Amino acid sequence: MTADCIILDSHIMTPKGVMERNIVIDDGKIVDFTTDIPQCDKKINARGLVAIPGLIDTHVHYGVYSPIEEAAKTESRAAALGGVTTMMRMLRLGHSYKTHLQAQLAASKSSHYVDYSIHATIFDASQADEMKYITENGITSFKLYMNLGGEVGHVYMDMDPGSSDLFESHVQLETDTIRKVLANAAHLGCPVLVHAEDYQMCECGIKKAKENKKDGLPAWSESRPPDSEAKSIKKVCEIAREYGTTVYFVHIGSAVALDAIEQERKKGTKVLVETCPHYLTLSYEKQSGYLAKVMPPIRSSSDKEKIWNAISQKQINTIGTDHVANQLKLKVRDDVWSSLAGFPGIGTLLPILLSEGVNKNRINLTQLVELTSTNAAKIFGMFPQKGVLQKNSDADITLINLKKEQKVSADFFGAFSDYIVYEGWNLKGWPQTTMVRGNLVTENMQVVGKPGYGQLVKRSLG
Ligand SMILES: [Zn+2]
Numbered sequence: 001m002t003a004d005c006i007i008l009d010s011h012i013m014t015p016k017g018v019m020e021r022n023i024v025i026d027d028g029k030i031v032d033f034t035t036d037i038p039q040c041d042k043k044i045n046a047r048g049l050v051a052i053p054g055l056i057d058t059h060v061h062y063g064v065y066s067p068i069e070e071a072a073k074t075e076s077r078a079a080a081l082g083g084v085t086t087m088m089r090m091l092r093l094g095h096s097y098k099t100h101l102q103a104q105l106a107a108s109k110s111s112h113y114v115d116y117s118i119h120a121t122i123f124d125a126s127q128a129d130e131m132k133y134i135t136e137n138g139i140t141s142f143k144l145y146m147n148l149g150g151e152v153g154h155v156y157m158d159m160d161p162g163s164s165d166l167f168e169s170h171v172q173l174e175t176d177t178i179r180k181v182l183a184n185a186a187h188l189g190c191p192v193l194v195h196a197e198d199y200q201m202c203e204c205g206i207k208k209a210k211e212n213k214k215d216g217l218p219a220w221s222e223s224r225p226p227d228s229e230a231k232s233i234k235k236v237c238e239i240a241r242e243y244g245t246t247v248y249f250v251h252i253g254s255a256v257a258l259d260a261i262e263q264e265r266k267k268g269t270k271v272l273v274e275t276c277p278h279y280l281t282l283s284y285e286k287q288s289g290y291l292a293k294v295m296p297p298i299r300s301s302s303d304k305e306k307i308w309n310a311i312s313q314k315q316i317n318t319i320g321t322d323h324v325a326n327q328l329k330l331k332v333r334d335d336v337w338s339s340l341a342g343f344p345g346i347g348t349l350l351p352i353l354l355s356e357g358v359n360k361n362r363i364n365l366t367q368l369v370e371l372t373s374t375n376a377a378k379i380f381g382m383f384p385q386k387g388v389l390q391k392n393s394d395a396d397i398t399l400i401n402l403k404k405e406q407k408v409s410a411d412f413f414g415a416f417s418d419y420i421v422y423e424g425w426n427l428k429g430w431p432q433t434t435m436v437r438g439n440l441v442t443e444n445m446q447v448v449g450k451p452g453y454g455q456l457v458k459r460s461l462g
Contacts, residue, residue, distance in 0.1 A: 002039040003031060004438055010046035010399060013053070013369050014389055023051060025395040028437035032391065044440075046399050049432060052369050053389050054085025054114075054396030056376040057346050058274055059250055059320030061090050063158040065166070065327065066416050068104060072111035073451045075325050075346060078413035079114050080441040080449060082347035083398035083431030086115045086386055086457060088320070088376075090143060090193075093121065094157035094169050097130040101137060105456070107161035112454025113447070114436050115396070117380065119143045119193055123171050128180040131188060140190045140381055140459050141248075144181055146232040147197035147295060148173050152206065173199070179239055186243040189461040191272065191379060193248045194236050196257065197296055201228035210337060217284040220336045221297040226256030229296055233257060237264035237271065248272040248379065251322050253279030254299045255306040258315060272379055274318045277345055277352045279307050282421065290332050290339040291421050294322065308362050311371065317379065319353065319371045321345035325416040343421050347413035352422065354402060354429025381459035395438040404430040414447075 007023040012033070021033035024040070037043075057079065062071035079087050089108075093100055097120065108116065120134045121143040131142065148155055148171040157167040185192045205223035214222070233249065240247045249261060252275050265271050282292050283301040292298055310316050324342030331340045353372065357363040363371070377387025384393050405428045406412075410420040434442040441449030 002041060004040070005042040005044065006037060006040040007044045007046050007051060007397065007399070008037070010049050010051040012051045012389055013365055015374075017366070023389070023397065025438045028395055030389060030391055030393050030395050044433070049399040049401055050365065051389060052365070052398050052400060053373040053387055054398050054434065054436065055083050055350055055372045056086040056088065056382070056386060057084045057321050057323065057349060058088050058318050058376045058380070059090060059276070060087045060323045060346055061342065062323070062325040063089065064092070064156050065325055065330065067107070067159045067161050067163060069107040069111050069161055071325055071416060072108055072116070073113070074414065074416040075323070076111070076113040076116070076451070076454055077447055078344070078347040078415035080434045080447060081413055081431070081445065083350040083400065083434050084114060084346055085396040085398065085434060085436045086117060086382070087346065088117045088119060088380070091118050091120050092155065092157045093127070094167055097127060097134050101134065103161050104158070105137065108456065110452040113441050113449045113451055114434075114454045115457050116454055117382070117457045117459060121145065122177070122181045123173065125174070125177050125180060128177055128184060131181070131184045135188050135190065135461070138456060138459060140188075140461055141193060142181060142185055142190060143193040143195070144178060144236070145171065145173060145195045146178075146236065147195055147199050147202060149199035150203045152199050152203045178236065182236070182239050182245040183243045186245040191246040191248045192240075193250050195251070196229050196232040196236065196249055197224055198228040198231040198235075201225065201231060206337065215335045217287055217290070217292060217298065217336065220293055221284045221299055224295065224297055226254035226299065229254060229257035230260035233260040233264060237267070237269040241267065241269050244270070246270040246272065248274065250274050250320065251276050251279070251296060252316070253296060253307060254303050258306065258310050262315065272317045273315060274320050275307055275316050276320060276322045277349055278421065280304060281352060281356055290336050291343060291419065293336055293339050293341050294343065295341045311363060311367065316371070317375045319349070321349050327417055328419050331419070344415055344417040347415065348408060348420065348422050350398070350400070351408070351427040351430050354400065355427035359402065359428050381461060382457055386457065395435055397435045398431050399433040400429065401432045402429045404428070404432065406430055
């Protein structure tokens with residue numbers, strides 16, 4: 001038998017530690033680890049590189065500012081260059097899922113360079129009634145936005161495929177809807193992703209800050225205080241405990257939110273926690289301008305240190321990017337209040353964690369793999385197909401060069417966004433080659449794959 005491909009001489013990150021072997025790949029799967037070189041069609045020399053399971057970005061917004069058939073091309077290209085092999089879309093549908101989900105799925109099919117999966121946002125009771133239908137279409141996780149309501153209920157939904165019109169909407173998340181979603185999700189065996197900020201506290205904070213003519217990222221953080229996260233966390237967890245629902249808190253970046261979660265965990269709530277690279281690298285003290293405006297806001301440098309610390313204490317399960325594919329013309333306005341929240345980050349996820357985490361000894365490679373791949377695969381029903389380098393798993397492999405130094409530039413990733421918050425940062429540690437199901441999508445930091453290769457990942461229920 002001749003295998004499709006062999007990766008030679010890399011240091012392989014396995015669940016049991018580092019292994020020095022060749023990786024034999026056939027039919028999209030890892031079939032063997034060898035010391036010799038069997039018959040293979042393709043040989044990849046990976047001497048000096050580390051092979052890790054391809055990253056799973058748990059939290060990606062694309063299809064909001066450009067339609068999904070275009071956004072999937074631009075953003076999954078950036079994903080591949082950043083070593084991400086599965087991207088999880090945060091779908092916000094402003095319609096019924098029964099009438100509009102199929103069009104979104106169809107438009108996604110021919111445009112991804114890497115594999116993808118979807119979380120379905122539930123905004124109201126009628127969408128909550130469609131949760132079973134949604135799971136029958138391979139989407140087995142749901143999202144709740146606790147920050148939407150009152151005067152701060154404005155949101156951009158995902159565009160309709162084929163259209164380039166922004167889809168503006170207003171959402172009022174009712175407690176009854178929260179209850180229904182948590183109950184249904186428990187019944188279906190799906191986790192619920194929660195954006196935890198109390199909309200009433202944010203509404204009030206923003207009003208006050210504007211009255212006092214405040215501006216800038218410190219004011220933005222003050223207007224949406226960590227206490228609003230804690231309040232929302234408490235509220236959701238109380239209901240989740242009633243039904244036994246697993247709650248996954250997205251983008252946790254403040255010490256107060258972390259403490260609130262720890263307390264709920266002690267009460268027996270099934271809780272999982274995601275943080276994002278920006279909460280590990282940016283603070284309102286250091287960032288000027290409005291580019292780093294995001295919800296929840298970036299916090300103080302002391303919060304930043306606490307998040308690193310929480311990682312080593314195993315209080316954090318995953319690192320997702322909260323990538324938003326938007327552009328400067330919409331992003332930056334006259335003040336922080338009218339500027340758009342969110343920024344791109346899928347391409348820099350791995351380089352940031354290698355440079356600021358691994359190469360500065362804040363995390364080791366085993367932790368990196370767990371936080372960016374293995375845990376996500378387990379939580380979202382993709383393990384052991386994804387998230388691990390072992391026999392019979394998908395050959396989703398990222399080869400990293402820990403010594404490579406390169407400056408960040410938006411141009412390099414070629415995504416929809418014309419900026420990046422890390423522009424000009426000199427990062428040490430970059431992905432060199434990205435493979436999805438045995439085929440190269442990037443090689444030596446160049447895209448060699450094709451849009452349409454990426455597939456919707458089949459997920460099992462928890
Ligand atoms: Zn998000």
